[in-house]
Amino acid sequence: MCFSVQAPLPVDPYLAQILQEVQSRGRAVIVAPPGAGKTTRIPPALATLGRTILLQPRRIAARALARRIASENGWQIGDQVGWQIRFERRFTESTRLLVATEGILTARLQSDPLLSDFSIVILDEFHERSLHADLALSLVREAAESRDDLALVVMSATIDPEPVARFLDASVIRIEARTHPIEIDYLPDLTPSQAIRRVAPSAKGHLLCFLPGAREIERTRVELADFPNVLPLHGSLDVEAQERAIAPSNVQKIVLSTNVAETSLTVDGVTDVIDTGLQKVLRFDPDTSIDHLRLEQISLDSADQRAGRAGRTQPGRATRLWDRRMLLRPQREPEILRVDLASAILEICAWGGDPHTFRWFERPESHRIDQAVDLLRRLGAVTLEATDDHISARPLITPLGRLMSRFPLHPRLARLLIAAAGSTEATRACALLSEDARGAGAGDVLSVAASSRFDRTASELGRTAKRILGGDARATVSEETLRRAVLAGYPDRVAMRREPDSPRLLLSSGTGATLGRDGALHPGEFLVALDVAGGGEESLVRLSSHIERAWLEPTHHDVEHTMGNSGVKASRRSWYGAILLHETPVAPDPSEQARLAGQALRKRVDPTLERRLAFARIEIDWDALITRTGTLQLPFDIQRSLDRFAPERLDLPSGRSVMLDYRDDGNVVASAKLQELFGLAESPLIGPSRTPVTFALLAPNGRPVQITRDLRSFWNSGYHEVRKELRARYPKHPWPDDPWSATPTHRTKRK
Secondary structure, three states, X not given: OOOOOOOOOOOHHHHHHHHHHHHHXXXXXXXXXXXXXXXXXXXXXXXXXXXXEEEXXXXXXXXXXXXXXXXXXXXXXXXXXXXXXXXXXXXXXXXXXXXXXXXXXXXXXXXXXXXXXXXXXXXXXXXXXXXXHHHHHHHHHHHHHHOOOOEEEEEEOOOOHHHHHHHHOOEEEEOOOOOOOEEEEEOOOOOHHHHXXXXXXXXXXXXXXXXXXXXXXXXXXXXXXOOOOEEEEOOOOOHHHHHHHHOOOOOOOEEEEOHHHOOOOOOOOEEEEEEOOEEEEEEEEOOOOEEEEEEEEOOHHHHHHHHHHHHOOOOEEEEEOOOOOOOOOOOOOOHHHOOOOHHHHHHHHHHOOOOOOOOOOOOOOHHHHHHHHHHHHHHOOEEXXXXXXXXXXXXXXOHHHHHHOOXXXXXXXXXXXXXXXXXXXXXXXXXXXXXXXXXXXXXXXXXXXXXXXHHHHHHHHHHHHHHHHHHHOOOOOOHHHHHHHHHHHOOOOXXXXXXXXXXXXXXXXXXXXEEOHHHOOXXXXXXXXXXXXXXXXXXXXXXXXXEOHHXXXXXXXXXXXXXXXXXXXXEEEEEEOOEEEEEEEEOOOHHHHHHHHHHHHHOOOOHXXXXXXXXXXXXXXXXXXXXXXXXXXXXXXXXXXHHHHOOOEEEOOOOOEEEEEEOOOOOEXXXXXXXXXXXXXXXXXXOOOOEEOEEEEEXXXXXXXXXEOOHHHHHHHHHHHHHHHHOOOOOOOOOOOOOOOOXXXXXXXXX
């Protein structure tokens, strides 16, 4: 077997072993360090065994790899090797090696679940753990179990191979390669442009600077306007600009790149790397209900991978623009743990699987699967069918859902595009909503989407919509159709003004929000809140689309009964989530009418009476009593027991009686002037437990001077202290030396 290669690479001696392993077992996990040549050498070698598809995480890398493989092997693009990426394809039926992005494979599996066009599937750079890669791994394994001639190979530079090998029942092939030393420096106080100015003069080769995004790349490029050969590299560039950045050069290049150059995309001749330590990753944003790019610190394995780009062919340097004491998380976080699952769940349903029982490589939490299924149901993409165990409901894809799955978009945006017939206005709205909307402005979605910055993406989406929708596609639609389409894609984001013309909103989720200043002039009562920032009562709606009440189909209905001064009234209510749409008077339900009347009567029970009953250990079923008699009148026998064990009043030695205060803690208290109790030695005992009455002994001004159950002790000792203190203040009241022989009274002495 002969390969036309430009120069020997560490992977070359392993090719025969890899081919044998794939031929005999049909599965392999390959681990090779950066620069070993696994991505450019292994796929064309495997293509000799059968038609092969090589999956890459990024479009720019897929295109560049196809060109590099063609160059090394003397092949032609579109003939022996080709590529297929979003909105672009360069291959024919004779193509033996197809380089594609991971989403392309899952789309192919919908129309061909057994992947009959290919003999070998290679998942490269699997350590990046994109959602499409995880999904492709599981789906291809299912296909391979149904046909004996489909091989699956997983490749990576930094992955722990054992979990993948166990999942596939595959062997692990480790490729050893000599690594060149990398000198690591930390310069946390420098900007990227300052670091480049410091490092470039002493660099022996090209310089590669990692920045988080296109905006940061452009800012750095402007700051280096006086430097020659500064080249940007990111996915938004046109093909020619990308090719210039990665093309060989005898003159020193300064390449400003996102993490597209971190793994499979190689810039030859790099000896110095400057790393900001930042990246933009997709993360589910509950404020907008779709995934958006977020700026985050990279992981340790990513930092090592970036530094390794400087030592592929000779010793190199890596300058890190963060503090060396900063602790980075060891591994990058798989997308399946941080992004919305709706797209993946739709793919599984379109494939014919059940996401609840699907054999995931790393299973997401069940509640996140349920949330994605519920969204797809509201979008009309799936219906729910009860399973045999009656525990869970299996989502079944609908014809609309199958059409949605053909769009390279989040299901929300696919639904919007279909509802608006792929019109120009809809593609612009989708272009806006598929990006980070917060950087695009605030206000009405149609106005913001008119910006020229969305021209390119909207044009690509328009071509895709025409291809998928065919004769149903329209160049333009009415504003009403477009706004209805926005509602179709975001049915869970409806909001209603709390008052006419007020910016204060009630969301259909039940939470409150405020319409941003740019959206305060939106007409009408209802709108779709497309970008909600913050949380709780202070959420801010920055991007929205107004809609009409008549467009809203109620999510549920109920009948409410209320008790008023004129009796029980009832109304039938129609709801959209937590928003009340309509309310119509209806005749009350007799049983509900009786229940509410009983509740109203039950609220009139005197709390004092309830405490007396509890003290007397008498249980009353008030509901049964009200149902039986229609009153709160206690039966005679119960009233007699209550008066016996928990009397309302207590007779005093003075001849008067006082109310008894039954407390929640089980005590009973009587308040009386101490002169009314002269001669009384023991507290009366009442109730089933023979509870002694607690006396609050009052001074002439009505304030307690002693609280006691032990009157004997009070008369013998405490009384004399009280007498000494009070008789000068109240000389008209009796203060005898001997309270035992004094006559109880509630009167004062006569002059």
